[in-house]
Amino acid sequence: MIKVALPKGRIGEKALEIFEVFLQEKLCFEDRKLILHKQHFTFMLVRNQDVPVYIQRGVADIGIVGLDVLEEQQSPLVRLLDLKFGKCKVVLGSPNEYLLDFSKPNLKIATKMENITKAFFAKKALSVEIIKLYGSIELAPLVGMADAIVDLVETGNTMRQNNLKIDEVIMEVSAYLVANPNSFYAQKIKILKIRDFFKNMILTKE
Numbered sequence: 001m002i003k004v005a006l007p008k009g010r011i012g013e014k015a016l017e018i019f020e021v022f023l024q025e026k027l028c029f030e031d032r033k034l035i036l037h038k039q040h041f042t043f044m045l046v047r048n049q050d051v052p053v054y055i056q057r058g059v060a061d062i063g064i065v066g067l068d069v070l071e072e073q074q075s076p077l078v079r080l081l082d083l084k085f086g087k088c089k090v091v092l093g094s095p096n097e098y099l100l101d102f103s104k105p106n107l108k109i110a111t112k113m114e115n116i117t118k119a120f121f122a123k124k125a126l127s128v129e130i131i132k133l134y135g136s137i138e139l140a141p142l143v144g145m146a147d148a149i150v151d152l153v154e155t156g157n158t159m160r161q162n163n164l165k166i167d168e169v170i171m172e173v174s175a176y177l178v179a180n181p182n183s184f185y186a187q188k189i190k191i192l193k194i195r196d197f198f199k200n201m202i203l204t205k206e
Helices: 010-023 048-056 067-072 114-123 157-161 181-186 188-205
Strands: 002-007 035-038 041-046 062-066 078-082 088-095 107-111 128-132 148-153 164-173 175-179
Touching: 002 010, 002 048, 002 188, 010 041, 010 062, 010 175, 010 188, 041 048, 048 062, 048 067, 048 175, 062 067, 067 114, 067 164, 067 175, 078 181, 078 188, 107 114, 114 128, 114 148, 114 164, 148 157, 148 164, 157 164, 175 181, 175 188, 181 188
Parallel strands: 002 041, 002 062, 107 128, 107 148
Antiparallel strands: 035 041, 062 175, 078 175, 088 148, 088 164
């Protein structure tokens, strides 16, 4: 039995489509159910940010999760494959009329990605004050609470609509197939078979 943690939303749906081809069977979560049993698989729907937790704790053997979540949580999971979908970027952004001055002491950065932000500015040898927010990150510089933001963007439309510009791309992000290290050791042949199937499916679509 292989237990799979899938994120809710488009990335999870895309992964489920590939599993349908792999199992040659329609996979559909009934109504509001969060668990699906098919053949020798158990699929569970969880929040993207929670996928690594379920896998690390052994509740799931493998899963699909964004690279930004893996990096932010400094996750020790086995990264099996870059799936090349769910693409977006982690960016540094600030108001259009504002020239982001890295020489300014104690820049204030609003973000929900503390570790990624710390690592980015540490590479620049800059000390910044990080303001942790959980949503509407774009608002912080508009009301003077922060000089800039670090956020995940797909198209950049939300930033543009709020008169913000992208100053720097910190990281290119896509979805990854990952595994619990113990599960990978115990069920290596099965897990690598899934990995190879996903790899071939991605290559045929490129």
